[in-house]
Amino acid sequence: xxxxxxxxxxxxxxxxxxxxxxxxxxxxxxxxxxxxxxxxxxxxxxxxxxxxxxxxxxxxxxxxxxxxxxxxxxxxxxxxxxxxxxxxxxxxxxxxxxxxxxxxxxxxxxxxxxxxxxxxxxxxxxxxxxxxxxxxxxxxxxxxxxxxxxxxxxxxxxxxxxxxxxxxxxxxxxxxxxxxxxxxxxxxxxxxxxxxxxxxxxxxxxxxxxxxxxxxxxxxxxxxxxxxxxxxxxxxxxxxxxxxxxxxxxxx
Amino acid sequence: xxxxxxxxxxxxxxxxxxxxxxxxxxxxxxxxxxxxxxxxxxxxxxxxxxxxxxxxxxxxxxxxxxxxxxxxxxxxxxxxxxxxxxxxxxxxxxxxxxxxxxxxxxxxxxxxxxxxxxxxxxxxxxxxxxxxxxxxxxxxxxxxxxxxxxxxxxxxxxxxxxxxxxxxxxxxxxxxxxxxxxxxxxxxxxxxxxxxxxxxxxxxxxxxxxxxxxxxxxxxxxxxxxxxxxxxxxxxxxxxxxxxxxxxxxxxxxxxxxxxxxxxxxxxxxxxxxxxxxxxxxxxxxxxxxxxxxxxxxxxxxxxxxxxxxxxxxxxxxxxxxxxxxxxxxxxxxxxxxxxxxxxxxxxxxxxxxxxxxxxxxxxxxxxxxxxxxxxxxxxxxxxxxxxxxxxxxxxxxxxxxxxxxxxxxxxxxxxxxxxxxxxxxxxxxxxxxxxx
Numbered sequence: 175x176x177x178x179x180x181x182x183x184x185x186x187x188x189x190x191x192x193x194x195x196x197x198x199x200x201x202x203x204x205x206x207x208x209x210x211x212x213x214x215x216x217x218x219x220x221x222x223x224x225x226x227x228x229x230x231x232x233x234x235x236x237x238x239x240x241x242x243x244x245x246x247x248x249x250x251x252x253x254x255x256x257x258x259x260x261x262x263x264x265x266x267x268x269x270x271x272x273x274x275x276x277x278x279x280x281x282x283x284x285x286x287x288x289x290x291x292x293x294x295x296x297x298x299x300x301x302x303x304x305x306x307x308x309x310x311x312x313x314x315x316x317x318x319x320x321x322x323x324x325x326x327x328x329x330x331x332x333x334x335x336x337x338x339x340x341x342x343x344x345x346x347x348x349x350x351x352x353x354x355x356x357x358x359x360x361x362x363x364x365x366x367x368x369x370x371x372x373x374x375x376x377x378x379x380x381x382x383x384x385x386x387x388x389x390x391x392x393x394x395x396x397x398x399x400x401x402x403x404x405x406x407x408x409x410x411x412x413x414x415x416x417x418x419x420x421x422x423x424x425x426x
Numbered sequence: 427x428x429x430x431x432x433x434x435x436x437x438x439x440x441x442x443x444x445x446x447x448x449x450x451x452x453x454x455x456x457x458x459x460x461x462x463x464x465x466x467x468x469x470x471x472x473x474x475x476x477x478x479x480x481x482x483x484x485x486x487x488x489x490x491x492x493x494x495x496x497x498x499x500x501x502x503x504x505x506x507x508x509x510x511x512x513x514x515x516x517x518x519x520x521x522x523x524x525x526x527x528x529x530x531x532x533x534x535x536x537x538x539x540x541x542x543x544x545x546x547x548x549x550x551x552x553x554x555x556x557x558x559x560x561x562x563x564x565x566x567x568x569x570x571x572x573x574x575x576x577x578x579x580x581x582x583x584x585x586x587x588x589x590x591x592x593x594x595x596x597x598x599x600x601x602x603x604x605x606x607x608x609x610x611x612x613x614x615x616x617x618x619x620x621x622x623x624x625x626x627x628x629x630x631x632x633x634x635x636x637x638x639x640x641x642x643x644x645x646x647x648x649x650x651x652x653x654x655x656x657x658x659x660x661x662x663x664x665x666x667x668x669x670x671x672x673x674x675x676x677x678x679x680x681x682x683x684x685x686x687x688x689x690x691x692x693x694x695x696x697x698x699x700x701x702x703x704x705x706x707x708x709x710x711x712x713x714x715x716x717x718x719x720x721x722x723x724x725x726x727x728x729x730x731x732x733x734x735x736x737x738x739x740x741x742x743x744x745x746x747x748x749x750x751x752x753x754x755x756x757x758x759x760x761x762x763x764x765x766x767x768x769x770x771x772x773x774x775x776x777x778x779x780x781x782x783x784x785x786x787x788x789x790x791x792x793x794x795x796x797x798x799x800x801x802x803x804x805x806x807x808x809x810x811x812x813x814x815x816x817x818x819x820x821x822x823x824x825x826x827x828x829x830x831x832x833x834x835x836x837x838x839x840x841x842x843x844x845x846x847x848x849x850x851x852x853x854x855x856x857x858x859x860x861x862x863x
Contacts, residue, residue, distance in 0.1 A: 225812050228804065253814035265809040269830030270823055275813060278823075282814035318827075335813065 178203045178343055178374040179224075179244075184235035186223050193219040195399035197235070201343070204371040208385055208410060209378045211396035212418045217378045218262060220396065221347040224376075225259035226252050239343065253279070254286035256342030258335075260349045264328040267319040272331070275319050276301055276338050283339060304337040307367065309360050325352040333364040344368065345376045350384035362387030382414035395421045444481050444497065448473065448570070451502035451603075455574055458504055463550065463578055472572030479566040488564050491747030491779055493687040493716035496661040500633040501601040504576050507538045510598065515542050517596040521626045526844065529590040529621065536596060536628075537576040537604045543592075552582040556611035556641035558667040559695050564722060567691070568665035571637035575605040584613035590621040593636075595656065597629035604628055608638045612646040614671075619649045619841060625684075627657030638666040642674035644698060649677045651841055653848045655684040658713065662688040672698035672727075679836055679845055682709040682717045689718045696723070696730035696758075706832040707736045708849065711744035711776075721750040725758035733764040736780070737832040739825055741772035751783040754791050762792040769799035770828050772821075 179201040186194035193216050201207050211217050223230045224237065226249030237244040244252060267275070281291045292300075305315060308330045320328050329349055336344055349361055365375065365388050377390060385393070385407065393409040394401045397418060402425040403409065413421070452473060459469060481497065482489035507514070518535045522543065525531065533543035561568050579591060593606040612618050628634055634656065642648045656662060662685045668676055682688060694703045709717045723732050738746040752763045769778030780797040802824050810820035829849060836842040 227808050227812075249808065249811040250814050250816055250820075253812055259812050261809065261812075265806050267806055267809070267823070267827050269827045269834060275810075275823075278815055278819065279813035282816070286814070339813075 176203050177201065178240060179376070180238045182236045182238075184223070184237060185233045186219060187231045187233055188219065188229060192233075193230075193399055194223070197396075197399075197401060199394065199401060201374045201376060203374055204369075205391040206369065206375040206377065206388060207392045207394060208390040209376060209394050209396050210380070210382075210410065210413055213380070215397045216399045217380075217396055218347055221259055221262075221345050221376075221378055224345055225249060225257060250282070251286075254283045256283075258339055258341035258344045260329075260332040260336060260344065260346040262347040262351065264320050264332050266321050266323075268321045270319050272317055272319050273298075273301060273315045276335060279335065280338055301338060304334055307337065308334045308364055310334060326354065326357040329353060329361060330357065330364075333361050337364060337368065340368070342372065343374050343376070345378065347378045348380060349377070350379055350381065358384065359387060382410040385410045397422055397425075441480050445477055448477060448502055451574065454503040458506060458576055459574070460576065463580070464572060464575060469573045472569040475561070476566060476569035476573065479563045479569070482563075482566070488720050488749070491716075491745065491749075492689040492718040493745070494689070496631070496633070496687055499601075499631050500661060501603045501631070502570060502574055502633070503603060504537050504574060504605065505598050505600060505602040507536065507576075511538070514538075514596055515540055518543060518594040518626070521594055521596075522592065523623060523625070523848075526590055526621070528840075529588045529619075531590045531592065532579060533592045533594065534577060534606060535594045536598065536602065537606065539577045540594075549577065550580045552580050552609075552611060555580065555609045556639050556669075558639045558641055558669045559693065559724075561665075561667070562693075564691055564720065565665045565667060565693060567635055567663040568637045568667070571605045571607055571635050571665065574603065574635070575607040575637070578607035578609065580609040582611045582613060583618050584616045586617045588619045590623070592623045592625070593634075595624075595626040595628040595632065595634060595660070597627055597632070601631045602628055603633040603635060606634065606636045608640075610640045610648075612640070612642045612648055612674075614643040614645055616643065616646040618647070619651075619838065621651045621653070621841075621844060623653045623655070624662070625653075625655050627660055630659050632659075632661065634660060634662045636662070636664040636666075638664075640666075640668045640676070642668065642670045642676050642701075644672040644674060646671070647675045649836075649838055649841055651679045651681075651836075651845055653681045653683070653845075654688060655681070655848065655851075656688075657684060658686060658715075660685040660688075664688065664690040666690070666692040667695075668693070668703070669695040670698050670701035670703060670730075673700040674698055675702050677704045677837060678706070679833070679841070680705065680707040681845060681848055682707070682711075682719075683849070685715065685717070687716045689720075691720050693722045694724070694732065695726065696732065697726045698730075699727040700729045701727065702730065703732045704835070705732075705734045706835050707734070707738075707748070708829050708832050709736070709738040709746045709748070710829070711738070711740045711746050712742050714743050716745045717747070718745075719748045719750075721748075723750070723752045723763070725752070725754040725761040725763070727758055729760040730758055731762040734766070735832045735835060736767040737829050738767075738769045738778055738780075739772060739828065740769065740776035740778050743773070743775040745777045745779075747779040747781075749779075749781040749783070751785070752793070754784075754786045754788060754793075756787045759788055759790050761788070763794070765795035765797070767795075767797040768828070768831075770825065771799060771801055772825075
């Protein structure tokens, strides 16, 4: 099975503070990996570095994505190559139509692949179908991007974008936080609908509850900027019962 | 003070040369000036006041950021119309915006009413000008509009009216000055929407000197969209005075999208209890453009309110300045004032100066103000890049979002769409056109 994402000895600094201290991680095609860990462990930093957010300085190590040097690509090119980051705090862009952003994003990727722009009517059909899947009212499509959305609506909008863009590698940064049980189910169904042999998912989460609905192939514990422990889905349950301290202690 | 020792504004023009230019202009203009619209006595008194006021001083806080260097070579006299009217009309047709359904249109070309391009609507239907507070030195260039205006719009409006007033400039062989002039008196209870547009080019060294006076009668409502999309070589002076009677409402949306140098001097007098004024301003400056604004808002009666929203973008070496002074008199108990001024810098040589000022002479006032200038929000930018948009498109999307924050406050949906369309066309921003909601 081919490896979609391979991270080797990744060290990252944010304004002179080392936030990642030697990450090693391989995610094969078709697998779902969960990254769990306490607050401040470096989970969001890892998501941001993979998506190309400015302000993160890679001091050592490498990241290869589909055999290419991911870190050499600007953020927009990573996106067009099929990397998707679901934001922990999706940004509001008032006055800019939600559908416009979806279409601009999809067309950017299509042009990158040498395809023609999507037909306007086909696109509307597609977006409406995906919005129904996310149990989002059609009015969300014509509102400003995340403008005045509740926390849960913003998270669903992230998954909607993912469904439209159909990435090769989706990194979902706490897509489950702030969701009630019904919304969590909708988000999980959206994620599950994208599971396929050629697609990989990295679920960054603090809690195990999303993993009840989206069953991961592997679970990694990230703490103090390193992956301290890896295991199967049962590790998530163990963490839920015992907390993170025992992992930290056994690693010390 | 002796005129000869005054410090002129930056530039080559001395006080004495400015005065001489004005006197010469009067001689040139005399045959063109309609004495029935503005009697000679009024014109002459206005000219004398302008001469006495002279040029704004460098140290005058009201004029500190205005780029008036062009006054060194600007003409003041309008050009004769007789020989060229047909050519003007044809030239004007090429820049006239599309007709708007439901609006009565009046078109002026190079300061003259163009009946061929207008609806059969008399541009003058009132004998006297609307009552607004006297001009001060802050509105000094209005005196020169009094002195040199050729045609004007002077209307008494009642009931529900929608007007589009278009002022087209088109170059002539000699340097010319245009003095567009609007006088509106809204009768009590009137509901009036006015779109005021300035477009075209008066040629290099041309001068456009606008004067607007509006009286909003009791419980009347005026929605005023002002679009300045002049050519990149245009030089504009704008003087606006508005007075509001009891429970009157005035909403102005100002789109500053063109010109090389534009200065807008506005005074709003809230003299009627319960009257309310709102201003939504958008200024977009690139190249070496300077857009300067000075507002004086006077709260004179109880429970008056004003709200101002400015969104300004300056790139390259452009400069946007916005000074807004709100004064709440002792008689204005329960007044409310809100100022939200934001600037977006897009170049290391660009400059934005925002100066909200508030002076309160009574208790029981609700007042808030904020003024911030910065670069694009990095989180918003990264969000768009992470969706595959290129940096240039991301910038345009975010600039649109920034400006739309002022436009979206226009109460009337039709008027909002007109404003959005103008903004899209003028900013040349295809992205914004698609992103429209």
